[in-house]
Amino acid sequence: MATNTTKKPAAAAAAEESTEPVTEPTPARSARTPAPASEAVVGPALPVGVAPVKVRLSHHLGIGGADYPPGAEILVSPDYARRLRGQGYATQV
Incomplete structure (x- = not known):
């Protein structure tokens, strides 16, 4: 197995190691609203001429x-309904 035999200069190694904690602000979450x-x-948009x-x-x-809680009934496009049922999120009403 090959190993790296080169050594870092002492000054560069000391400069890389900082003892100050790094704090970064966490991004704010977008506000969720209850289901209308x-x-x-x-x-997704409903295709023209297709019933929801x-x-x-x-x-x-x-x-x-x-946010839509479990048990909520919503209107969606037929394609989106098929995907939701396939993933276990929805049942036919």
Whole structure:
């Protein structure tokens, strides 16, 4: 196995090791809002000429900055409903 035999100069090694703690501010989370009470279509845009599908959520889900608790019924596009059911997030109403 090859090893690195070169040594760092003492001054450079001392400069690299700082004893001061590094503190970085944590990024603020975006504010979540409760699910709206209206029957608007959520998620990806609904294709033209396609009727929305109502699904009941089986798990908590955040879509577009809004929180939807388990048991909430939402209107989504048929493709998005199929993906949610496939991942176990929704059931057919």
